[in-house]
Each structure stands twice: as C-alpha cells, then as structure tokens.
Amino acid sequence: MRMTLLGTGDASGVPVYGCECVACGKARTSNIRRLPSSALLETQCERILIDTGLTDLTVRFPPGTLTRIAITHFHPDHVLGLFLLRWGCAPPLEILCPPDNEGCADLYKNPGTLKFKQLRPYEPVFVNGLSITPLPLIHSKPTFGYCFDSDGKRICYLTDTIGLPPETRSYLMKRPCDLIVFDCSYPPREKKNQNHNTINDVLQIYAESNFKQLVLTHIGHELDAWLANNKKLLPEGMIVGADGMMIE
C-alpha cells in the first residue's frame, strides 16, 4: 500500500492568485506549486483517488484507471473535478462520501457516471483486501477522514479539520498508524480557526499522541512562508507534504 500526494494546498493553492509574498514568489519562480489537497492510494488491486479538487482528472485518469474515489467532504476545492468527470463514456465510478445530503451544486441531481455512496462513521468498507474506515472530522460541512488498512499496514488521511473529535482520536490511539496525512493550513496565530489547524494545533496533537510519521497537507501560503524560517522546529517524524510526494 502506498500513497501519492497529488495536491497539498489549501483552497487558494500556492501561489495564491495575484499574491506577491515570499512563498508565492518562490512557488512561481521554482514552479513548485501546491494544487488542491488530494491523494492517490494504491494497493495491488485498488487505485483510489482521495478528493477531487484537481481540474485535470480526465487527463490524469482515463476511464478504468481508478477503482473508486473517496471524498472527504463537499466543499468546492475538494469536488470541483467531479463536475468535469461526470459526463463521459466511462463505466460507473463509485464515490465514497460522508452523509451530506446537500452535496455540492447539482452533483446529486445530475451525477452522470458517478455513483455516490454515503458511508457511516467508523463503519469500514472492505474492498479487495483493503479496509476503508471513515473517521469523522471537525469542519463546517460533514467531513470524513479515511483510515486505510491493508496487509498489516495502516495509513490515515485526515483533512479538512480543526483538531480531532474525541472518538476519532481514541480510534487512532488504539492502534498506531504507520502514516498520518494531516490538515495543517496556517502558521501560529492567536485567533483560532473554525475549520483548519495551525502548526501549533498540530504540534500539540502530535505531542499528545503515539503517531509515528505525520505528513502535513492543506498548506496555505502563510504557513509556507513561516516554514521557510522555522522548519527546524518540527519534530522528527513530522514531514511537510509536497505535490507528487510518494509515501509508503
């Protein structure tokens, strides 16, 4: 089982449109960008796209190259690509999702080839030797992280969220994950955000947990600017995610 981060940016991405801060300037000149947070999970039999904010999915994934999609929630930066993927001559594609009856715009009304399947919290789905467990997160729309178990290995993908609900934290503490990909959008700041973690939130959760390797994702340009000078403050085992990063 391996995961590839396809995007590690927040809703604005990096560089931010029109922004001339240090981080955005560097992203432009180096052409190292942060696209909307998303990932590809692969096992021998499964190829699962997690979140669909990328707008080139029809090019990246010709029909038949994905076994299914799992989306964390229905905010536009996580589902935009579905609007482009739904109309086509392709076999039906299962979209695992949280029980959000609002969805996004007309996706439920006009699903095209997409087959939405609402999951229940903590109730795993089993597919081809892979277990996928939806873990509720704390966000302004019903949101699931996903815990993937295969061949004794466990990878968790947890964005978008501010902190973790007690039940989800307990779930994660019961059996340590080999790898956690975790929401970390902002640098330290006084005002608490209602939807995303600051680096201080993540450092505190990490200190209180038994997590081994934690990869930051959903990174905003202000955090990138902060990291440029403060990366050394991150504990061993905490990694800054990057688009294209393959993690096993």
Next chain:
Amino acid sequence: MRMTLLGTGDASGVPVYGCECVACGKARTSNIRRLPSSALLETQCERILIDTGLTDLTVRFPPGTLTRIAITHFHPDHVLGLFLLRWGCAPPLEILCPPDNEGCADLYKNPGTLKFKQLRPYEPVFVNGLSITPLPLIHSKPTFGYCFDSDGKRICYLTDTIGLPPETRSYLMKRPCDLIVFDCSYPPREKKNQNHNTINDVLQIYAESNFKQLVLTHIGHELDAWLANNKKLLPEGMIVGADGMMIE
C-alpha cells in the same frame, strides 16, 4: 469591438471523456478541442469575460487584466472557474449575472474578491461607452444572453437556450445584430431538448429572422460528427464556432 471565443463546447466538451466516436477521435488526434463555452469581449476600454467554465482563468487573466465578468447562468460548466478565481490578492471584480438567488454552491456565501451584480431583463448597463443589455433566454436555470452595443456595432452572445422568448426575439428583430453567437448543441433529432437547440431549431430561427452573421457555439460531439458530413447544409452567414476564433 471584437469577440474571441475561448470555448465552444457543451458541458461534456469535445472530446468527451472516454468517448471513441469519430468526432472525439478526431479532436484527440488533431488536438482541436472544444472547451466550455465562453468568450472574451473587448473594446478600447473594456475587457469582459463571458462565462467562466474554463479552469485556467488565474493563468489566462492575471489580476487587473479583466474589467468585469458577465455570466449567463449558474450551471457548473459556466461558473466553475469562479471557484478558482475568488481567493486571491486581486482587486474586486464585478460579476454581472441573472437574478438567480440560488447561485451555485457557496459562491454567494463566500465570494472572495468577486462582487456579484444581479441585472434586470432588458435593462442595459453602461460602462465606458459600451452598453450591455441582458436578454432572458429559455433554460432550466435563470439565464441571460447579452447584447453588446458600442460605436454603432452590435454583438449578441446567446447561450444556453432552447429557442428564444418572444420578447427577446422582438428585441433582436428591432435592430439587427452584426453578429450573434448562438446555442447549438445537437444534430437533428426527434426528441425536443428542454435546454438547448438542435441544428434544426437554429436553422428555423435563422430563416425567420433578419440575423446577418450567426456563429454556433455550445457544440456537442454528436453535432460535430453530424457537421463533418453536413456542413454544406448551413446557409451562408452561419458559421461553426471554434475555440480561439476571433470575430469582429
């Protein structure tokens, strides 16, 4: 005043994802594609983007390069690009639109730098020597076509629609347009579509009108396949639109 067609495709675009029909195959091999219908209208002082289904707007239009945007309606294939354009370090951008209080997803709730301005049917807006008149169309969501008048020249952009409301038709007949860009999604077919024109619908409207030059847009792959063998049936003055086509 001139107009450039940036996209001339229907919601699926051409080639359609996974489709192997003649038209889609040709589009793939020739790399001549139909992106979501949209256009750029330019005068000496104005640069107006009409519809925002393109997903590379942040690259095409750096901050300050558009004077405003006009959208025909809030279906995803006409507004997807706004989700990517709204978060940024850019001056406020006025979005002229029909009075659709539903909008699309959370665009109204989280507009970012976008300033939506709902227009009233047939009530022109005047900007820098240009008059923009919203013309109601017939579609499953409140939809405006736009009539642009500048320096004695008139260009109309009319998609998405099936036919024309009597009042809009009268408006167009009163003073002929130099150029009409018109919805034509399908080849001849028996079943009437509720949202878009077939080529026969357009031929009939054209015959009954005093339109000079009419350019087809919002073209689907089935119409492209039909046109490959039947282009000679189009009257003089009726032109098949293409992405990148500049019309004056």
